[in-house]
Amino acid sequence: MAESLTVSGVPVENTFAEAFGMRATRIVITADSLRWARAAAVAATGFATSVIACGCEAGIEQELDTSQTPDGRPGVSILIFGMSAKDLQKQVERRVGQCILTCPTTAAFGGIARDAAKEWLAMGGALRYFGDGYQISKLVGGKRYWRLPVMDGEFLCEERTATMKAIGGGNFLILARDRASAVAATERAVEAMTPLWNVILPFPGGVVRSGSKVGSRYRALIASTNDAYCPTLVGLVKTALPAGVNAVLEIVIDGLDVPSIALAMREGIRAACEGGEDAGVFGITAGNYGGKLGPHHFRLHEVLA
Amino acid sequence: MSGLRLSLRARPPARVDGSALLPEKLQGQTLDAIRRIALPGWNEFHEVGELFEVSGEATDRLQIDQLDGSFDRLGALATAGTLVLRGQAGDLVGEGLRGASIEIEGAAGDYLGCGMRRGRIEVRGNAGHFAGSGRAGELQGMSGGTLLVRGDVGDRAADRMRRGLLLVEGDAGDYLASRMLAGTVVLLGRAAGNAGYLMRRGTVVLDQRPAQMLPTFNANGRQDLLAIQLLLRSLGGEGPRFSRLAARAGGFERWLGDLAASGQGELLVSF
Amino acid sequence: MLTRIAGGRVIDPANGVNDVIRDLYVRDGVIVDAPRDGERIDRTIDAAGMIVMAGAIDLHTHIGGGKVNIARALLPEFDRLDPMPAHGVCEPCTGGAAPSTLATGYRYAAMGYTACFEPAMLPVNARQAHMEMGDTPIVDKGAYALLGNDDFFLQLLASGAEQREIDDYVAWTLHATQAAGIKVVNAGGISAFKFNARSLDVDGEHPHYRVTPRQVLGALTRAIDGLGVPHPLHVHGSNLGVPGNADSTLATIDAAEGRRIHLTHLQFHSYGTEGDRKFSSAAQRIAEKVNASPNVSVDVGQILFGQTVTCSGDSMMQHRNARHARPAKWVVMDIECDAGCGVVPFRYRDRDFVNALQWAIGLELFLLVRDPWRVFLTTDHPNGGPFWSYPHLIKLLMDRSFRNEVLSRLHPEAATSSTLASLEREYSLYEIAIMTRAAPARILGLADRGHLGPGAAADIVVYEPHSDPEVQFTAPRYVFKDGTVVAERGEIKAVTAGSIHVVKPEFDRGIERKLDDWFRRHHTQSLASFKISDEEVCVCGRAPKLVTHACTHRG
Numbered sequence A: 001m002a003e004s005l006t007v008s009g010v011p012v013e014n015t016f017a018e019a020f021g022m023r024a025t026r027i028v029i030t031a032d033s034l035r036w037a038r039a040a041a042v043a044a045t046g047f048a049t050s051v052i053a054c055g056c057e058a059g060i061e062q063e064l065d066t067s068q069t070p071d072g073r074p075g076v077s078i079l080i081f082g083m084s085a086k087d088l089q090k091q092v093e094r095r096v097g098q099c100i101l102t103c104p105t106t107a108a109f110g111g112i113a114r115d116a117a118k119e120w121l122a123m124g125g126a127l128r129y130f131g132d133g134y135q136i137s138k139l140v141g142g143k144r145y146w147r148l149p150v151m152d153g154e155f156l157c158e159e160r161t162a163t164m165k166a167i168g169g170g171n172f173l174i175l176a177r178d179r180a181s182a183v184a185a186t187e188r189a190v191e192a193m194t195p196l197w198n199v200i201l202p203f204p205g206g207v208v209r210s211g212s213k214v215g216s217r218y219r220a221l222i223a224s225t226n227d228a229y230c231p232t233l234v235g236l237v238k239t240a241l242p243a244g245v246n247a248v249l250e251i252v253i254d255g256l257d258v259p260s261i262a263l264a265m266r267e268g269i270r271a272a273c274e275g276g277e278d279a280g281v282f283g284i285t286a287g288n289y290g291g292k293l294g295p296h297h298f299r300l301h302e303v304l305a
Numbered sequence B: 001m002s003g004l005r006l007s008l009r010a011r012p013p014a015r016v017d018g019s020a021l022l023p024e025k026l027q028g029q030t031l032d033a034i035r036r037i038a039l040p041g042w043n044e045f046h047e048v049g050e051l052f053e054v055s056g057e058a059t060d061r062l063q064i065d066q067l068d069g070s071f072d073r074l075g076a077l078a079t080a081g082t083l084v085l086r087g088q089a090g091d092l093v094g095e096g097l098r099g100a101s102i103e104i105e106g107a108a109g110d111y112l113g114c115g116m117r118r119g120r121i122e123v124r125g126n127a128g129h130f131a132g133s134g135r136a137g138e139l140q141g142m143s144g145g146t147l148l149v150r151g152d153v154g155d156r157a158a159d160r161m162r163r164g165l166l167l168v169e170g171d172a173g174d175y176l177a178s179r180m181l182a183g184t185v186v187l188l189g190r191a192a193g194n195a196g197y198l199m200r201r202g203t204v205v206l207d208q209r210p211a212q213m214l215p216t217f218n219a220n221g222r223q224d225l226l227a228i229q230l231l232l233r234s235l236g237g238e239g240p241r242f243s244r245l246a247a248r249a250g251g252f253e254r255w256l257g258d259l260a261a262s263g264q265g266e267l268l269v270s271f
Numbered sequence C: 001m002l003t004r005i006a007g008g009r010v011i012d013p014a015n016g017v018n019d020v021i022r023d024l025y026v027r028d029g030v031i032v033d034a035p036r037d038g039e040r041i042d043r044t045i046d047a048a049g050m051i052v053m054a055g056a057i058d059l060h061t062h063i064g065g066g067k068v069n070i071a072r073a074l075l076p077e078f079d080r081l082d083p084m085p086a087h088g089v090c091e092p093c094t095g096g097a098a099p100s101t102l103a104t105g106y107r108y109a110a111m112g113y114t115a116c117f118e119p120a121m122l123p124v125n126a127r128q129a130h131m132e133m134g135d136t137p138i139v140d141k142g143a144y145a146l147l148g149n150d151d152f153f154l155q156l157l158a159s160g161a162e163q164r165e166i167d168d169y170v171a172w173t174l175h176a177t178q179a180a181g182i183k184v185v186n187a188g189g190i191s192a193f194k195f196n197a198r199s200l201d202v203d204g205e206h207p208h209y210r211v212t213p214r215q216v217l218g219a220l221t222r223a224i225d226g227l228g229v230p231h232p233l234h235v236h237g238s239n240l241g242v243p244g245n246a247d248s249t250l251a252t253i254d255a256a257e258g259r260r261i262h263l264t265h266l267q268f269h270s271y272g273t274e275g276d277r278k279f280s281s282a283a284q285r286i287a288e289k290v291n292a293s294p295n296v297s298v299d300v301g302q303i304l305f306g307q308t309v310t311c312s313g314d315s316m317m318q319h320r321n322a323r324h325a326r327p328a329k330w331v332v333m334d335i336e337c338d339a340g341c342g343v344v345p346f347r348y349r350d351r352d353f354v355n356a357l358q359w360a361i362g363l364e365l366f367l368l369v370r371d372p373w374r375v376f377l378t379t380d381h382p383n384g385g386p387f388w389s390y391p392h393l394i395k396l397l398m399d400r401s402f403r404n405e406v407l408s409r410l411h412p413e414a415a416t417s418s419t420l421a422s423l424e425r426e427y428s429l430y431e432i433a434i435m436t437r438a439a440p441a442r443i444l445g446l447a448d449r450g451h452l453g454p455g456a457a458a459d460i461v462v463y464e465p466h467s468d469p470e471v472q473f474t475a476p477r478y479v480f481k482d483g484t485v486v487a488e489r490g491e492i493k494a495v496t497a498g499s500i501h502v503v504k505p506e507f508d509r510g511i512e513r514k515l516d517d518w519f520r521r522h523h524t525q526s527l528a529s530f531k532i533s534d535e536e537v538c539v540c541g542r543a544p545k546l547v548t549h550a551c552t553h554r555g
């Protein structure tokens, strides 16, 4: 492995992103038009940036055309990540119940292939009681669906959705000259990662500015701001910022498998570095906890190799 | 053609229980051993070799030719393999089927696929009464799998049906889906009287207006339901007549009943 | 023709014979004395080393009368699982939870049973019951007529009629229905059910007639004794199956006031309410009372695990049990406004606490009631289990280690909630012969059955001894019915027709005037067509012989 690596002239630190095992499920939301599928997907994946405070991490994976959905309507696939199947069950029930069931014309389907399934989560099977006895179960092509009478007709919801093993916490940090360059770099990165399957970027717009470290001077908090990367603390704390870096942004990636996350990191880093130092991007690094906490280590140099 | 082949050469004196003739049971046996299998008749046993010309090799595929309707329970309780029946299959073909595939290149008698749980039965011709139902005393009829009849079915098809799919290209006799508990029936031809009599739940799709609509069904208006679209789309592989039904737009006239039972069933009628 | 059954080990408790090697002689269907020297013996059956007993008698088995037919109609799926193809002399038929008449006859005979008594013949159904029993081959039959819930009886009692009038009505019923005894089911309760009562304890008042089950039991036991009917009043007690019903059972015994009484399927009536689950064995308490009451005889109604169907005239209790029906279908119906009927299929499960304890309670009763002359081997077929599980039941009684081994496989609390594991008693072959032959014949007044003395009908069973009693009793080497070998090693060899056993006590026919009027006003048929004549019962019951047993006045 080379000691130093640059992408478009931007130095990439020889470090790794430390990621964790999670459970994930994919739900395919369809609707009469993409507008409503998207509306349900946005709501269902809202407030899902970090598993600790939100209960899950979720995001839109892909928009689907009529040939890609089970019912031939336009749709959106979303991924939801949790620490366990049990946690996910709670989240799926709430999010499908409050954000898809409620949204006009939509239907919800499980989106994990049967052979990848680890555990099964009740989806329609949990929501069916909303039908107050008028729900109808229907077996089509070996899958069970529930039909709940609602005010625009019926909400069709597959009985269950599968979980599979997944990974949360793939990441990289963009060290930039200033805030404007940092934001521009993340926007390029997010755009490059959007077409990719099997991954989501759970933070707002795919980007997080509040990088954190473990622990806090306040006992009640288990994490706090990553002071080493805060430009306003340069001179006060032991900083990690090279000279000239005045803004840092992070992109966090949750994915269904290692290659999908690695691919997303590569595409994201390459897009972020486009234009090189002239675009104000001075370095790429990644967040980790010394390698002791997470089983998955995405070494930046390997990812980019 | 691979597999074992039995060709009927002598009409048995009375009805014979053919349930021992399962591909999964015969597989791997020698032709001589198969010839010596005794099938129970009315008051006597008949050896397979007396009744049939036996040829081929016993694999997971068994074909029985020249059937004359005197063999009952062919394919009963089969779990695996393929059974091809040519001619007139008797009663109770595929009774309690648990997973195999039965192809009938001819017609079937009464109680076709009654109590079947899994697997697939396809009949090129007509089927008798009680197709996809349950035998006397059973609390439920067919409870899974697919039963496809290209011709007509007799009375009481899908009686007490619990789960699964009954597809009929031709017409149905009286009391189609009577006492149905759940499951799906799709009928491309016309249903005679009393379709859905005392059905509690389940879906009956009728591509033609039935001869009579029971007074205990209430009109639910025209409905274009995603679940039904999904269902019909899934039948695309069952032949052009089913794909045509899936392709038609605009939904169905929906009737809810039988209100004399719990009234949670639906009859969907093309208009 | 003279047949000799040579050299068998004869067990004949009625004549005090216990395992004595001797020859038996049969001529014209009857056991005879040893012939004089030189007399020709036409046939000798070598029974050396084998055990010879009289044909077994089941004094409580539901083999006829409407409810069994209803059960058959309700559960054809179990028939299909138990086909009996045509075989030898046997016609094709089916067994199942409610076996066909043919299967009933064949299986009883193959097992060495030669007489069966239907315990619940509704008088209004008597004709059908006799026809159905007539369709049951080989074995002898008899039936107990049901009284005590019929309106004629209840209004007699309510109006304070003299005992003599009740006696006459009881006797008239025995004649009219061609019965061998009288049974009362949930005394007054079946009638009370129709007046919306859902339980009626021994001293509870019938909501309409204002009489109590105790009064019903008193009047009927007095009538049976007064008329000299050999079989005591056959009593299916109050509160069948209800936890805590042991109190009702003890009260029922007291209601007999020392007169003869037979408590049937006692297992279902021996429940306490102790323990966390409020269900416990009261077998010890009940058995002590039975042991101390020489006027009482019992049959157990043992349950055995598996699918069965409960058939009872007790519509009150069957209505209560209907929610336990497996498969989930049942029939509770009125019969001609004069009786009830409940058919509830049921599956006894060995991992179920209640069922496992019921099993243990039945065996406790068998082992704790000391006198084998007063406790009879029944499963209340088909209620507790099919009669063809008797060999298994005999093994449970004869083999303690087998019994405890089965117990250890059941729901664990069955062992801790009963005393069964500690009971050491093992029945001897002699005791089995008493409880299945000599004692039932004696309690039914069958002078010519259940023993091997000269003059007895040649209903004889020859067993090959086997270390496993279940094997021994399942398929005896020979079964003779009236001298004909009807079964060998479990296979039917000849299909004969059994006799009908009845009693005909004397009575004052004046009762018919009152009855005639009652029939005119309340029945669907006339008194004349209600009665079944001797000729008719033999024709419709396909019986070569009507055997009338003597009544000896005991009042």
Ligand SMILES: [Zn+2]
Pocket: C060, C062, C119, C264, C265, C380, C383
């Ligand atoms: Zn009984």
